[in-house]
Structures are given as C-alpha cells and as structure tokens.
Amino acid sequence: MKTGDRGRVDLDSEECKGCGLCVEACPPKVLALASHLNRYGYHPATYSGEGCTGCGICYFACPEPGAIVVWRLKAEARPVAQAA
Amino acid sequence: MPEFAVLHEKPHSFYSLYERKGELQHQTHYCPGCGHGIVHKLVARAIDELGIQNRAILVSPVGCSVFAYYYFDVGNVQVAHGRAPAVATGVKRAHPESIVISYQGDGDLAAIGSAEILHAANRGENITVFFVNNAIYGMTGGQMAPTTLVGQKSTTSPFGRNVWNEGSPIKVCELLNALDAPVYLERVALGSNKQIMAAARAVRRALEVQMRGQGFSLIEVLSPCPTIWKKDPVEAQHWVAEELVKTFPLGVVRDRTKDAPVRPASAAPPALDKIPGILGLEQDDPGPTVGGPAAREPVELAVKVAGFGGQGVLLLGEVLAEAGLASGLQVSWLPSYGPEMRSGTSNCHVRIATRPIASPLVLRPNVLLAMNEPSLRKFLPTVEPHGLVIYNGAACPADCLRPDVTLIAAPFAQLADGLGGARAANIAMLGALLEAAPVPFESQVPNVLRKLVRSPKWLEIDLAALARGRQAARQEVAS
Amino acid sequence: MRRELIKGNEAIVKAAILGGCRAFYGYPITPASEIAEAAALYMPQAGGVFLQAESEVAAINMIYGAASAGVRSMTASSGPGVSLMQEGFSYLAGSELPCVVADIMRGGPGLGNIAPEQGDYHQVVKCGGHGNYRTLVLAPDSVQEMCDLTLLAFDLADTYRNPVVVLADGYIGQMMEPVAFPDAAVMPSAPAWAVTGTAETRRNLVTSIYLEPDVLEAHVRKLEAKYRRAEQDAVRFESRETQDADIVLVGYGIVGRVLKEVVEAARAEGMRVGLLRPISLYPFPTEEIRRLARHAQAFAVVEMSTGQMLDDVRLALEGRRPIEFYSRVGGNVPATDAVLGFVRDALLKHVRAPEVIHA
Numbered sequence: 001m002k003t004g005d006r007g008r009v010d011l012d013s014e015e016c017k018g019c020g021l022c023v024e025a026c027p028p029k030v031l032a033l034a035s036h037l038n039r040y041g042y043h044p045a046t047y048s049g050e051g052c053t054g055c056g057i058c059y060f061a062c063p064e065p066g067a068i069v070v071w072r073l074k075a076e077a078r079p080v081a082q083a084a
Numbered sequence: 085m086p087e088f089a090v091l092h093e094k095p096h097s098f099y100s101l102y103e104r105k106g107e108l109q110h111q112t113h114y115c116p117g118c119g120h121g122i123v124h125k126l127v128a129r130a131i132d133e134l135g136i137q138n139r140a141i142l143v144s145p146v147g148c149s150v151f152a153y154y155y156f157d158v159g160n161v162q163v164a165h166g167r168a169p170a171v172a173t174g175v176k177r178a179h180p181e182s183i184v185i186s187y188q189g190d191g192d193l194a195a196i197g198s199a200e201i202l203h204a205a206n207r208g209e210n211i212t213v214f215f216v217n218n219a220i221y222g223m224t225g226g227q228m229a230p231t232t233l234v235g236q237k238s239t240t241s242p243f244g245r246n247v248w249n250e251g252s253p254i255k256v257c258e259l260l261n262a263l264d265a266p267v268y269l270e271r272v273a274l275g276s277n278k279q280i281m282a283a284a285r286a287v288r289r290a291l292e293v294q295m296r297g298q299g300f301s302l303i304e305v306l307s308p309c310p311t312i313w314k315k316d317p318v319e320a321q322h323w324v325a326e327e328l329v330k331t332f333p334l335g336v337v338r339d340r341t342k343d344a345p346v347r348p349a350s351a352a353p354p355a356l357d358k359i360p361g362i363l364g365l366e367q368d369d370p371g372p373t374v375g376g377p378a379a380r381e382p383v384e385l386a387v388k389v390a391g392f393g394g395q396g397v398l399l400l401g402e403v404l405a406e407a408g409l410a411s412g413l414q415v416s417w418l419p420s421y422g423p424e425m426r427s428g429t430s431n432c433h434v435r436i437a438t439r440p441i442a443s444p445l446v447l448r449p450n451v452l453l454a455m456n457e458p459s460l461r462k463f464l465p466t467v468e469p470h471g472l473v474i475y476n477g478a479a480c481p482a483d484c485l486r487p488d489v490t491l492i493a494a495p496f497a498q499l500a501d502g503l504g505g506a507r508a509a510n511i512a513m514l515g516a517l518l519e520a521a522p523v524p525f526e527s528q529v530p531n532v533l534r535k536l537v538r539s540p541k542w543l544e545i546d547l548a549a550l551a552r553g554r555q556a557a558r559q560e561v562a563s
Numbered sequence: 564m565r566r567e568l569i570k571g572n573e574a575i576v577k578a579a580i581l582g583g584c585r586a587f588y589g590y591p592i593t594p595a596s597e598i599a600e601a602a603a604l605y606m607p608q609a610g611g612v613f614l615q616a617e618s619e620v621a622a623i624n625m626i627y628g629a630a631s632a633g634v635r636s637m638t639a640s641s642g643p644g645v646s647l648m649q650e651g652f653s654y655l656a657g658s659e660l661p662c663v664v665a666d667i668m669r670g671g672p673g674l675g676n677i678a679p680e681q682g683d684y685h686q687v688v689k690c691g692g693h694g695n696y697r698t699l700v701l702a703p704d705s706v707q708e709m710c711d712l713t714l715l716a717f718d719l720a721d722t723y724r725n726p727v728v729v730l731a732d733g734y735i736g737q738m739m740e741p742v743a744f745p746d747a748a749v750m751p752s753a754p755a756w757a758v759t760g761t762a763e764t765r766r767n768l769v770t771s772i773y774l775e776p777d778v779l780e781a782h783v784r785k786l787e788a789k790y791r792r793a794e795q796d797a798v799r800f801e802s803r804e805t806q807d808a809d810i811v812l813v814g815y816g817i818v819g820r821v822l823k824e825v826v827e828a829a830r831a832e833g834m835r836v837g838l839l840r841p842i843s844l845y846p847f848p849t850e851e852i853r854r855l856a857r858h859a860q861a862f863a864v865v866e867m868s869t870g871q872m873l874d875d876v877r878l879a880l881e882g883r884r885p886i887e888f889y890s891r892v893g894g895n896v897p898a899t900d901a902v903l904g905f906v907r908d909a910l911l912k913h914v915r916a917p918e919v920i921h922a
Contacts, residue, residue, distance in 0.1 A: 008088050015110055019117035019310075019317035025277050040108075042116065059092035060280045063121025064111055065128065065155060066094035074087040104768070106775060138762040143628075153768050159758035161631045162770035164654050167624035170616070174628020174636070175758070177612045178586060182632075182760025200624070203617040353585075353610020359748035362608045363577045365567065402568075402739065409568050409741050417568070417739040442823035444738050447898050 007054020008071040009047050015067040018042030022068060025061035028053055095128035097137045098155050105154040113151055117317020119274045119307025119324075120149050123216055123283075127185065128156065130288040134295065139183045141175055143168045145197070147189035148223045149216065166197025169204035172211045180350065183294055184211045191221045194230040194254045201256070201302075208265030208299035210347055212290045215256060215302055218309040219328060226312040230254045233331050257304050257337040266300045268293050269338040273306035275325025279334070289341065298344040306332055382438045383413060383524060386446045389510075390431035390463055391455025391476070396510035399536065400453065401432035403514060406532040408436035411525035416444035429459065436525070451521065453513050460484055474516050474557075476509055492520055494556040500549045505542070508549035515553025520561060566741035571709040571731060572597035572639075574742050575665050576605060578713040579637050583750045584663070585611030586636035588625035590618055590644060593677040594733035595667035598639035619644040623651025623664075630660035631769040633757025635717055639665035641733075642675065642683050646691065652726055653692030656786065657771030661720035663713065664698075665729045667736035670894045678894020679733035679817060684871035687728050688844045695783045697790045699727040699797060700844040704819040706740035712842070714745070719797060721751065723789055730844060732867065734817040734896065790846075799842035800851055804830060808837030809914045810906065811855050813876050814865040815841050817896060822865060824899045829906055836906055844872065852879035861913035863887045863906060865897055885913050 009031070011022075016038065022045050023031045030051040033043040045067075054072035062068045094100075102109045114120050131140050140158035144150055146165035153160035159182070163171040168186040176184040186204075193201050193215050204211065220238055221227040228238040228245060231253045235244040245253075257269045268290055272283035283305055290301040306328045308320035315323060360366060387404060391397045398419050405417040418433040433446035450471040454460035460475050467473055467489050475493040485491065494516065500508035511533070518526040530547060537543040569577070575598055576587075587602035599615065606613035612629070616622035622638050629636035640648060645666045655662060668683045670676040685691070688700050699719050701712040709731065716727040753759060758767045773779035801819070804826055805811055814822045819840040829836035839855060841848050852862070861884055864873045873888055880886065887909040891897045 005086075007091070012110075017111070017116035021117055021317050021321060024318045024321070027277075054091055056092045057277045060122070060125070060284065061277065063114060063116075063118050063125075065098045065121060065125050066100075066110070068092070069090060069094075070092040071088035072091040074089045138765055139760045141632075141758055141760050150772060153770065157765065159760055159765055160768045160770070161628065161758055162658075162768070162772055163627060164624065164650055167620070167627070170621040170624035171628035171631070173614070174586065174588065174625040174630070175632045175760075176628075177614070178629050178632035178634040179760045184760075199617050200621050203621065207614075351610070354608070356748050356750055359580060359609055360744070360746070363580060363605055363744075365577065365744050405739060406568050409566065415568065415741060418734060419737055441740075442827055443820040443899060444734070444740070445817075445821065445896060445899075447900075 005050060005052055006073050007052040009052050009058060010069040010071070011045050011047055012067045013038050013044035013046070015064050016042060016044035017064065018044055019063060020045070021061045021063065022058035025057050027055055027057060031058060095125065095132045097128040097131040097140070097157055099157045102154045105151070112155060114148065115311040117308060117310040117320055118148070119218060119305065119309070120216060122274050122280060123214060123305050123307065124152065124155055126284045126287045127187070127214060129284065130291050131158065133288065134291055136183045136291070136295065139181060141182050141184050143172045143175065143184065143186045145188060145192050146223070147192045149187055149189060150223070152187055166192050166195070167200055168192070169197065169200040169209070169211070169213065173204055173207070173209050176209060176211050180210070183291065186211055186213045188213065188215055189222070190215070190217045190219065190229045190231040194256050202260070205260045205266050205300050205302065206263045208267070208347070210294055210297055210299050212294045213302040214287065215304045216307045217256070217304055217332065218307045219253070220309055220312045222309045222312050231332070233327070253331050255332060257302065260302060261337050266302065266338055267298045267340045267344040268301035270336045271304040271306065271332055271334050273324050273329060273334055274308060275306065275321055275329065279325065293341055297346040298341065299347055304332070306334070381524060383436060384438070385434070385436040385451060385523065386449050386468075387434040387436070387451040387453065388431060388446050388449035388463055388466070389434065389453045389455070390429065390459035393428060393430040395430070395455045396507060397430045397455060398432050400510040400514055401434045403511070403529065403532050403536060404434050404436065406536065407525040407528040410528040410532060413437060413525065414439065414441050416441045418444045418446075431459065451517065453517065455509065455513070457481065472517070472521055474513050474520065476513060490520065492516055492557055492560045494560055496553060496556065499552050499556060500545070503548045503552060504545040508542070508545045511546040512549040512553035512556070515550040516557035519554040519557035566743050568739050569706060569742050570597060570737060570739050571703070571706045572667065572736040573601045574706050574709040575639070575713045575729065576601035577744060578710040579663065579717070580605055580609045580611070581745055581748045582635065582714045582717045583748070584635040584637050584717060585609065586626070586629035586634045587611065587613045587638065588616050588622045588629070588636070589638045590616050590622050590640065592641045592644045594669055594679070594736050595639045595641045595644075595665065597736070598665055598667070619647035620650065623648040623655070626662045627651060627655055627658070627660060630655065630662045631658075631758050633753030633759055635661075635751070637663040637665065639667065641667050641669045642671045645683055646686060649686065649692040652690065652698055653694050653696060654771050655726045656696035656698065657694060658769050659724040659786075660726070660769065661724050662726050663716045663720055663729065664726060665713070665731065668730065668732040670892070676894050677733065679867065679896065680892055680894060681732060681816060681818070681867040681871065682892070683730065684844065684868055687730050688875075696786060697725070697845055699723060699725060699793060699846070700730050701727065701799070702730045702815040702842060702844050703735055704816055704840060706735070706738060707742050708842075709735065710742050710744055721754070723793055725789065730816070732816050794846040797843055798846045798848050798850070800848040801840040801842060802851070803838040803840075805837030805839060805855055805859070807835055808855070808859050809835040810837070810861045810863055810910055811859045812836060812838045812863050812865060812906070813841070813852070813872070814838070815844060815872065818865050818867060821897050821899055821902060825902045825906060828899060828903050834906065834910055841872070847875045847879065849875070849879040852876060853883070856880055856883045859884060861885045861887065861909060863889065863909050865889045865902055867891055867896065887912070
C-alpha cells in the first residue's frame with residue numbers, strides 16, 4: 001500500500017461473481033477483474049493495492065452484500081485532523 | 085503505519101452466513117450484476133442506520149426475491165404471488181409498532197398483485213414498499229412484464245411488446261399518485277453511481293415515513309436484469325440509465341413527508357372482562373330457565389308469517405320467537421332472505437315448542453299469518469288441519485277458504501293506519517293471534533316490543549295496534 | 564346462563580371475539596354478509612381489526628398476515644368468494660398458519676343463487692387449492708353450534724396450525740335461535756413461532772416454499788402426519804336412534820335438522836330409522852359409519868348437493884352396505900314428508916323384514 005492513500009478496499013474473491021460493476025464504478029480506477037478464476041468460475045474483482053480514496057462507491061455498486069469492505073483513513077491519523 | 089477504520093461493510097441486518105440457503109451460504113442466489121443484491125444492501129443499511137432490525141418484518145412474495153428471507157436477519161413472512169401488500173396489511177395492523185416492508189417485483193406488484201397494491205396504497209397502510217422494476221419476469225425465465233418497454237422482446241412477446249396487443253408499460257408511481265393517501269412515491273434507478281446513491285437516500289426516507297407513522301410509501305427501483313436482458317452487467321447498468329428511464333422518468337412523484345399527518349394510534353384494547361358487555365351479552369337478569377312454568381302445557385306452534393317486503397313480516401316473527409324464549413320455550417326463526425329482503429315476497433318460519441325443535445323449517449304451519457292475498461293463496465293449502473289462519477283483509481276471497489281451519493280476516497292495515505301507521509299491521513295481526521290462540525307467552529309480548537322497537541312513537545303505535553288487533557279478533561270470532 | 568336469540572351469522576362473530584379473535588378481514592357476499600357487518604360493529608370495540616378487503620383474494624391474504632403475526636383471525640364468505648380464497652387456503656396450510664373461515668353456502672355453480680345449498684363440500688372438504696393439504700371442516704346444524712363450533716375451530720386451528728372452516732349454509736347463517744354464549748372471554752398468548760416485530764421473534768420465518776424435493780417431501784409428510792392425528796382425535800358427530808336402526812340416515816347442517824324430524828316421524832310410524840350427523844366433515848366419521856354398518860342394513864344419504872358428501876359415505880362403507888341418495892339443489896331444502904317417503908322406499912328395498920314398517 002502506498003502511503004498517503006485515504007482508503008483501502010477488501011474484496012472477498014469467493015463471494016464475488018465477477019460482474020465488474022465495481023470496476024466500472026470505481027472513480028480512481030484501481031479495481032480490475034482478475035485474470036484467474038475463483039472456485040465458482042468467475043474472474044473476481046481485485047484491488048490494485050494502491051490509489052483507493054475510500055469513497056465507498058464500489059461498495060454500493062456491488063450486488064453482493066458482503067463482498068466488499070471499504071476502509072478509510074482514521075481522522076486522527078490525518079495531519080489536518082491532528083491540527084484541529 | 086496509517087490506521088484505517090471500516091467505512092462500509094456488510095450490514096448487520098444481513099445474516100453473516102445464509103444458513104437458510106442450501107448451498108453456497110456465503111453468497112446470494114442472484115445472478116452476477118443483478119440489481120436485487122444492491123437493493124437488498126440499501127434496505128439492510130437503512131434498517132441498520134435507523135436501528136429498526138428487531139422491529140422489521142420483511143414480506144417477500146414470488147419473484148427472484150422470494151428468498152429474501154435467506155439474507156435478511158429480520159422477521160420474515162414469505163407469501164403468494166402479488167399478495168404482499170395484503171399480507172403486510174394483516175401483519176402491520178396486528179403489530180403497529182413493527183416496521184413492515186413489502187419487497188416486490190414488477191410482475192408481482194404491477195400485474196397479478198395490482199389490486200392489492202392499489203388498495204393498500206389507497207388505504208394509506210403504514211407500510212413501505214420497495215418495488216424492483218426490471219421490465220421483465222426474471223425468475224420464470226423472461227416473460228413479458230406489465231412494465232416491459234414497447235418493442236422490447238420477451239419470451240411471451242417474441243416480436244416485441246405491441247401496444248395494440250399488450251398495452252403500454254404501467255407506470256406504477258404515477259398510477260398511485262392518483263390516490264389521496266400515499267405519502268411518498270419516488271422512482272430511482274441503479275444505472276449509475278449517482279443514481280444508486282439517490283436510491284439509498286430514498287430507501288431510507290421511505291422507512292422513516294413509516295417510523296413516523298405517516299402512512300404509505302413506495303420506492304420504485306429501475307433495476308438491471310443482465311441474464312434475461314442478455315447483456316453483460318455493465319451494459320445492463322447502462323441500459324437502465326439510458327433506456328429504462330425514457331419510459332420511467334426518475335424523480336419524486338409524491339412527497340408529503342413534511343405535512344402528512346401521523347395516523348392516529350388505536351385505542352388501548354378493553355380488558356377481557358369487558359368483552360361480554362361489548363358484545364351485548366351482559367347478564368343483567370338471568371332470564372327464564374328452559375322448561376320453566378310456562379312450559380307445563382305442551383306447546384307446538386309452527387308459524388308461517390308471509391307478506392310483502394317492508395310489511396314487517398320478519399319483525400313479527402322475531403317478536404313471537406323472543407316472547408316464546410322469554411317464557412322459557414324452545415324457539416327458532418328462519419327467514420326467507422335475499423332479493424326478498426328488498427322487494428317482492430317475504431316470509432319467515434317460526435317454531436315455538438316445549439320440546440327441542442328438530443327442524444326450524446315450517447312447511448306445514450299450524451298458524452299462518454298472511455299479510456296479503458298472494459301469501460294467503462300460496463300458503464293456505466299448506467296449513468295443517470285445525471290450524472289457524474289470520475289474514476290481513478276485510479274478508480278472505482271466496483275461492484280461498486278451507487272449512488277445516490279457523491280463518492280470521494280483518495283489515496289490520498287499515499286498523500293500524502287509524503292508530504298512526506299502517507306499518508303496525510303486523511303487530512295488530514300478532515294481537516289477533518294472541519287473542520285467537522291460547523299461547524302461554526302472551527304476557528311477554530309487550531316487553532319484547534319494548535326491547536325490539538326503539539322508537540318511542542312506534543312503540544306506542546305498536547302497543548295500541550296489539551290491543552286493536554285483539555279486539556278485531558274478538559269481534560271476528562264472535563261474529 | 565341467559566340465552567340470546569341471535570342469528571347464526573352474528574353468533575359466529577360474538578363467539579369468535581369471546582374466543583380471542585381480534586382480526587377480521589372479509590368481503591361482503593350474500594348470505595354471509597351479516598358476519599362482516601357484525602365484525603365491523605364489534606371488532607373495533609373489542610380492540611381488534613375489521614377491514615373490508617378489496618376482494619376475497621386480498622381478504623384471505625390479510626388473514627395470512629394476521630395469522631403470521633400471531634393473532635387469532637377469521638374471514639367469512641360464501642361459495643363464489645370461497646372459490647377465490649382457495650389460493651390462500653393452500654398457502655395457509657403450507658405455511659402452517661391457523662385461522663378460521665366461515666363458509667355460508669349458497670347455490671351454484673357460477674353465480675347460482677343466494678338460497679342455501681351444500682355445493683361447497685368438494686371445494687372445502689376435499690380442498691380446492693393446490694398441493695397436499697387439508698382444511699379441517701366443522702358443520703353446525705344450529706345457531707348454538709355456530710357459536711360452539713366457532714370456538715372449537717379456533718382451538719383446532721391453533722392445535723393443528725391449520726385453517727379450519729366452519730361450513731354452514733344460508734339457512735343456518737340466517738336463522739335465529741337461542742344461544743348460550745360462554746360467560747368469559749379468553750385471549751391466548753401469541754404462539755412462539757409468530758412474526759411480531761420483536762427481538763425475540765426476529766429469527767422467525769413463515770413460509771411455504773421448500774425448493775429441495777427431499778425437504779418439501781419431509782414438510783408434506785409432516786402435514787400428512789398432522790392430518791392423520793386429526794383423523795384420530797378430531798372426529799365429531801351426532802347420533803340419534805342408531806342403536807337398533809335398520810337404516811341410518813346421513814346428513815349434515817340444515818339437512819341434519821330436517822333428518823331429525825324425519826327420524827321422529829319415522830319412529831312414530833314404527834320404522835327403525837336412525838341418524839348419523841357428521842359434525843366434522845374433515846376428519847369424516849368414517850369409523851363410526853363402519854361401526855354402524857355392522858347392524859344397519861342400509862344407509863341413506865340426504866344432501867343439498869348432487870352427491871358430494873355421498874362420496875365420503877361410500878368410501879367409509881367400501882361396499883359393505885347399500886346406499887340410497889336423496890338430494891335437493893338450487894336452494895331447495897328437502898321437505899320432511901318427501902324424505903320420509905324416500906326412507907319408506909329405501910326400507911322396502913333393502914331391509915329384509917319390511918313388515919316392521921307396519922309394526
């Protein structure tokens with residue numbers, strides 16, 4: 001993970017059906033469908049590992065209830081928040 | 085190392101593992117790219133945010149979402165095709181504190197369940213309806229829906245929907261907007277990030293309407309069905325945003341969330357010991373016991389009262405039965421009913437007896453009270469030998485006589501009219517019966533009239549008619 | 564106990580409320596409308612719900628909702644409306660939901676007429692809905708039984724978690740007789756399986772869908788076992804003068820009343836005639852009919868249909884004894900004299916010592 005990313009995304013490759021809606025939805029375009037297949041035969045969505053802004057849009061675009069968890073940098077960890 | 089906190093995760097209102105689902109219990113049964121999963125997520129999140137998981141009851145009828153209860157960790161009721169709004173009505177009225185959600189597809193809501201949704205909306209039921217419109221029957225394999233677009237092909241519109249054959253797509257929000265009661269109607273879509281976020285807000289607002297007790301709300305969600313549409317999920321999403329919205333414009337169709345009144349709460353139920361009183365079964369007086377003094381002499385009255393509707397035929401019978409009952413006798417009262425109640429002939433069968441009454445039907449009366457000539461002609465032949473016939477007319481027609489029965493004819497209607505109302509002719513005839521037949525319950529008749537006749541004016545006329553009828557019978561018997 | 568002179572249709576509602584029913588959803592139809600009218604009057608005062616639904620289909624599904632929510636609930640209708648409710652009966656039975664339905668039968672088929680008939684036997688007793696289910700059916704022959712059997716129906720519905728139908732006809736519904744109601748009202752607590760919108764019931768599920776064949780088979784077998792248990796425990800009938808009867812009359816509802824008069828008249832003429840009146844139509848008093856067949860030489864079924872209950876009597880007898888059948892339909896009720904003549908003929912035809920008729 002690149003330092004300075006505001007967000008992080010965890011994708012459950014076994015829950016993912018490879019629909020690609022999160023890839024389409026992701027504003028910074030840091031998600032992609034993997035070239036490998038998961039055990040149900042889908043190309044699961046994967047995170048490139050850097051550039052997530054923590055916007056959460058992929059979470060709402062994803063039709064599987066628990067396939068995506070979005071994390072965001074804690075407020076106190078941010079320099080601005082510390083100053084305040 | 086920077087610290088991260090969870091921003092979005094699986095809502096708590098979903099089960100962590102879908103144990104009700106037979107296999108693959110960690111993922112839904114929906115096809116890749118199906119909109120149901122997104123709508124489910126929006127609903128579950130709103131339930132979490134509003135803190136209503138324990139109160140929520142999800143009603144899921146037939147459609148791809150028939151198995152919503154696999155996923156939602158809330159009370160679940162699975163129901164027949166299209167009937168969710170009716171079932172939700174029964175649930176919500178039983179438990180007004182619960183939050184009842186009807187989750188329906190387009191075939192379910194707009195076709196087979198069109199009556200149920202219309203009337204639930206019209207009653208302003210305090211429920212929330214999530215209506216997933218993907219313009220096709222998904223579960224059953226792609227048949228035409230009431231919301232299928234004009235020209236859209238389906239397995240049952242293979243040449244495309246034709247308005248001359250199948251009509252135009254039904255716009256549910258606009259249709260319901262013609263009704264007074266709905267509080268909040270909005271059409272949203274899952275065609276883009278922006279649309280999905282607007283849908284999330286609408287879902288939450290609709291539940292808030294119910295929580296405030298304002299009444300009916302419906303959110304129509306234009307939703308992709310990639311499998312049946314034969315599009316990949318991204319194409320399907322674009323088709324929602326580009327094509328579906330042309331027929332089904334997005335936006336708020338009705339919003340009375342600011343000024344809609346809160347439905348009045350129902351009053352606290354009465355204590356259980358008040359119920360008999362509410363039903364009019366209060367035991368003021370114990371009443372007569374069966375087989376009491378009046379029953380010493382055997383009684384076996386089989387009375388037929390017959391006349392036109394509106395002549396008080398049924399009331400006359402009821403007074404007789406009530407008086408018999410008040411004297412501790414067995415009684416039954418059987419009306420002819422139906423169209424006769426409104427016009428034409430009317431008759432009733434009354435039995436009053438010392439012994440238990442086998443059949444309440446009186447096919448061979450021993451007393452006939454004929455309030456008009458057709459009734460006399462019809463029933464005179466059925467009267468038992470030695471029976472009593474009382475006829476409302478100055479004299480029986482010459483061809484309508486039987487030597488083996490006692491016939492009393494008097495113009496009871498005219499007599500009653502002279503007392504203030506021809507409608508009291510029935511009671512005048514009752515007076516004649518009391519005079520002509522030794523019935524052991526005659527002393528009860530005035531009490532019964534006081535009970536059954538609510539108007540003081542008519543009670544006075546009836547009591548006078550009772551006496552006048554007796555007098556007429558005395559004269560008639562004497563003559 | 565004071566006795567109230569009351570209409571059958573009204574007695575049902577008072578009994579239901581005394582028995583803890585607090586939800587009535589219905590659609591008006593002659594000759595059952597007084598039930599909805601009485602429910603509209605009393606249910607709100609008793610703290611319950613009355614709602615006139617948009618159709619019988621909606622009404623039975625509202626009942627499904629109220630029953631799911633653990634409330635004793637009922638609806639009422641007549642032939643055409645009951646036809647529309649068949650979908651609901653199947654779902655209610657499949658989801659094991661208790662409720663009570665009063666069917667005040669009228670003439671059919673189609674619009675038929677509004678006079679009394681017994682043509683709903685097949686659709687109610689044999690079940691007109693889809694799937695392997697039964698409804699328990701009780702057939703009152705008096706207004707007192709409209710009260711008593713309605714109360715019983717709610718208990719049976721809860722015991723078996725199944726719809727129970729009170730099957731009466733236009734005459735039983737419309738007539739007035741004295742009724743002794745119970746002194747006190749009861750209110751059973753909501754069953755543990757109900758979905759009530761609370762933390763305790765959050766995991767409860769009401770459903771009739773079982774996708775896996777083995778799972779659905781297990782569910783259907785469970786229902787079947789329940790019905791077998793009802794066949795053991797819930798049979799009800801009234802017997803009159805059957806002990807020495809050469810011929811046993813079988814009839815229910817208003818016909819049962821006519822047959823009581825027929826038995827009295829026949830006995831007065833010296834004919835050894837008895838009456839078996841099924842009170843529970845499902846479960847049917849099959850064993851009792853077989854028991855009576857040991858002594859009776861023939862059976863005579865009287866019905867206001869062209870022979871619907873007749874099938875159950877045939878199945879009970881399995882050819883052991885001959886059956887004669889007398890029927891009136893279209894709103895006509897068998898007349899005592901006519902049935903008496905039919906019984907005389909049946910005796911002459913089947914009873915080995917016809918001289919008994921003149922004894």
